[in-house]
Amino acid sequence: MTKWLEEHTPKLVLAPSFIAILVFVYGFIAWTAWVSLTRSRLLPRYEIEGFIQYERLFDSPRWDTALNNLFIFGLLFILIAMFLGLILAILLDQNIRTEGAIRTIYLYPMALSMIVTGTAWKWILNPGLGIEAMVRSWGFEDFTFDWLVNPEMAIYTVVLAAIWQSSGFVMALFLAGLRSVDGEIIKAAQVDGIPTWRVYTAIIIPSMAPIFLSAFIVLSHLAIKSFDLVIALTGGGPGYATDLPATYMYAMAFSRGDIGQAASSAMIMMMVVFAIVVPYLYSELRSKDG
Amino acid sequence: MADLSMTQGVRQSQASKIALRWLLYSLLVLFALFYLMPLFVMITTSLKSLDEIRTGDLIALPREVTFDAWSTAWSSACTGIQCEGVRPYFWNSVLIAIPAVAISTLLGAMNGYVVAQWRFRGANIIFSLMLFGCFIPFQVVLLPMARTLGIMGIAGTIPGLIFVHVIYGLGFTTLFFRNFYVSIPAELTKAAKVDGAGFFRIFWSIFLPLSLPIIVVTVIWQFTQIWNDFLFGVSFSQAGTQPVTVALNNIVNSTTGVKEYNVDMAAAIIAALPTLFVYVVAGKYFIRGLTAGSVKG
Numbered sequence: 001m002t003k004w005l006e007e008h009t010p011k012l013v014l015a016p017s018f019i020a021i022l023v024f025v026y027g028f029i030a031w032t033a034w035v036s037l038t039r040s041r042l043l044p045r046y047e048i049e050g051f052i053q054y055e056r057l058f059d060s061p062r063w064d065t066a067l068n069n070l071f072i073f074g075l076l077f078i079l080i081a082m083f084l085g086l087i088l089a090i091l092l093d094q095n096i097r098t099e100g101a102i103r104t105i106y107l108y109p110m111a112l113s114m115i116v117t118g119t120a121w122k123w124i125l126n127p128g129l130g131i132e133a134m135v136r137s138w139g140f141e142d143f144t145f146d147w148l149v150n151p152e153m154a155i156y157t158v159v160l161a162a163i164w165q166s167s168g169f170v171m172a173l174f175l176a177g178l179r180s181v182d183g184e185i186i187k188a189a190q191v192d193g194i195p196t197w198r199v200y201t202a203i204i205i206p207s208m209a210p211i212f213l214s215a216f217i218v219l220s221h222l223a224i225k226s227f228d229l230v231i232a233l234t235g236g237g238p239g240y241a242t243d244l245p246a247t248y249m250y251a252m253a254f255s256r257g258d259i260g261q262a263a264s265s266a267m268i269m270m271m272v273v274f275a276i277v278v279p280y281l282y283s284e285l286r287s288k289d290g
Numbered sequence: 291m292a293d294l295s296m297t298q299g300v301r302q303s304q305a306s307k308i309a310l311r312w313l314l315y316s317l318l319v320l321f322a323l324f325y326l327m328p329l330f331v332m333i334t335t336s337l338k339s340l341d342e343i344r345t346g347d348l349i350a351l352p353r354e355v356t357f358d359a360w361s362t363a364w365s366s367a368c369t370g371i372q373c374e375g376v377r378p379y380f381w382n383s384v385l386i387a388i389p390a391v392a393i394s395t396l397l398g399a400m401n402g403y404v405v406a407q408w409r410f411r412g413a414n415i416i417f418s419l420m421l422f423g424c425f426i427p428f429q430v431v432l433l434p435m436a437r438t439l440g441i442m443g444i445a446g447t448i449p450g451l452i453f454v455h456v457i458y459g460l461g462f463t464t465l466f467f468r469n470f471y472v473s474i475p476a477e478l479t480k481a482a483k484v485d486g487a488g489f490f491r492i493f494w495s496i497f498l499p500l501s502l503p504i505i506v507v508t509v510i511w512q513f514t515q516i517w518n519d520f521l522f523g524v525s526f527s528q529a530g531t532q533p534v535t536v537a538l539n540n541i542v543n544s545t546t547g548v549k550e551y552n553v554d555m556a557a558a559i560i561a562a563l564p565t566l567f568v569y570v571v572a573g574k575y576f577i578r579g580l581t582a583g584s585v586k587g
Contacts, residue, residue: 006488006489009488009489009490010404010408010410010489011404011410013400013401013404013489014400014401014404014405014413014416016397017397017401017420017460017464018416018419018420020457020460021419021420021423021457021460021461022419024431024435024438024457024458025422025423025426025431025458026419026423027434028430028431028434028435029426029430029431031433031434032430032431032433032434035433044433044437088321091314091317091318091321092318094314096314096315096318102318102322104570104573105322105325105326106321106322106325107569107573107577108325108329108566108569108570109325109328110580111514111562111565111566111568111569111576112518112562112565112566113517113518113519113520113535113538113561113562113565114518114520115518115520115535115538115539115558115561116535116538116558116559116561116562117328119538119539119542119554119555119557119558120328120329120331120332120555120558121328122542123331123332123335123551123554123555124327124328124331124348129343129344129348129551130348131348133348134347134348134349137347164324164325164328168325169580172577172580172581173581176581221425224427225427225428227429227520227521228520228521228535231520231524231539232539232542232543235543245429246427246429249429249432250429250432250521250524250525253429253432253433253436253525254525259433262429262432262433263433265429266427266429266430266432266433267430269427269429269430270426270427270429270430273425273426273427274425277422277425278422281418281421281422281425
């Protein structure tokens with residue numbers, strides 16, 4: 001008995017966590033997938049009816065807006081955050097004396113809750129008393145900066161706040177990458193008289209491909225899960241103008257009482273995440289085993 | 291002649307080097323201002339009176355510093371119908387975060403130790419399955435979790451939120467410890483086994499004493515995640531058990547009465563203080579946690 005116990009202790013220690021993950025991650029995904037195929041409304045029903053919820057979803061103009069917004073927001077957020085992060089990392093890589101302090105400043109937003117970030121930017125961007133009013137009080141009477149309340153432009157305020165929050169993190173990733181490039185190669189290139197910008201574009205940046213991939217994965221993951229920032233900054237408004245799939249799902253689940261729509265929109269979100277993350281994780285785990 | 295032009299060239303390149311240096315530093319300072327501006331505006335707004343906010347400039351320093359907004363935000367601002375400020379919700383967040391961080395870190399350490407040092411058949415598959423769990427959008431578990439918490443009788447309670455945070459933190463904490471323990475040579479465990487030490491003895495007297503850095507990284511990561519969480523907080527709490535992020539959002543978006551921007555800002559800073567404090571004190575470990583999730587191996 002003790003022998004058996006001794007032999008199986010590691011498995012017994014791992015078992016509760018593993019079972020928890022099986023039930024609360026995979027079991028729950030299965031539940032949501034199942035319910036997304038039923039006619040569930042206020043209460044879940046379990047008779048499979050096919051893809052009616054997904055048909056309703058893609059017929060809904062609100063979901064259409066949410067998907068469009070995800071595309072605009074995701075694309076701009078990922079591209080600009082990566083570009084800014086790379087530029088900042090390269091600037092900081094030039095033997096800056098106060099590097100530690102500057103890095104701390106660039107990265108602190110990452111420690112804040114998205115709700116705090118949203119609250120701050122909501123105040124700064126509000127046309128009545130924020131940047132618009134400030135510039136007007138300087139004498140530019142016609143200055144308008146009303147993105148926050150303009151349905152056409154509101155999504156870009158979400159992009160702005162999200163970049164403010166996350167670009168420092170991308171910088172930290174790239175900076176670590178720059179530091180891990182073989183110094184000998186760079187020295188050799190400099191001895192040969194190759195200009196610094198060429199060293200970056202031809203040698204350093206191409207060698208950081210895996211870091212670009214990591215940054216892309218993390219940022220796209222952040223973009224798809226974006227929920228708190230929209231809630232705090234625009235509340236999804238004006239109207240539904242800044243709805244994202246995450247806010248759509250939440251509205252259906254907790255204020256509209258439409259479980260079928262909530263489940264099907266959650267499943268779409270998960271498919272998008274998995275389409276990006278699964279190939280990445282798979283290759284990561286494979287390369288580690290090999 | 292040739293010499294002269296050479297030194298001139300050197301002087302010129304020296305001058306352009308200094309100019310470049312200046313450009314570099316001004317760019318860095320400009321970006322620093324961009325990142326600092328919202329924090330600066332939050333702090334100054336929270337120290338102004340409402341009158342001064344209405345008549346004054348967004349980025350002007352307060353003419354008259356007042357802490358009224360801070361005391362309102364802390365103890366009497368309205369989150370819907372309740373008007374007790376963020377104080378009770380701040381303590382809710384503390385009561386949620388401390389046990390959830392402790393339990394998920396402890397479990398992650400044990401799991402990581404098993405996966406890295408006691409490999410058995412299937413251990414890798416189990417670890418991969420747990421790892422995938424880190425990446426799901428939590429929307430996909432919200433509905434069944436709401437029902438499950440109800441069945442367990444902990445819906446809308448602080449223990450319920452602790453439970454949720456422990457479950458969905460396990461993947462990351464296991465990953466952190468696994469990646470740390472994998473670099474410790476397996477011979478150490480083998481030698482200890484030969485000497486008659488068991489599973490827990492080896493963990494307790496060999497692995498745990500080595501683990502301080504990864505414990506710090508994990509605790510900071512989990513604390514930041516849980517403190518800043520909004521989705522679980524807003525989905526699984528009820529009036530009275532809400533975490534501070536939910537209360538902050540309610541204060542800011544409550545439509546009744548006059549909009550008190552200074553109170554909003556003070557409440558936002560209060561909600562941000564614990565994680566900012568951790569970041570300032572242990573920034574190195576904070577960054578290590580952030581990058582550990584993305585640059586592995």
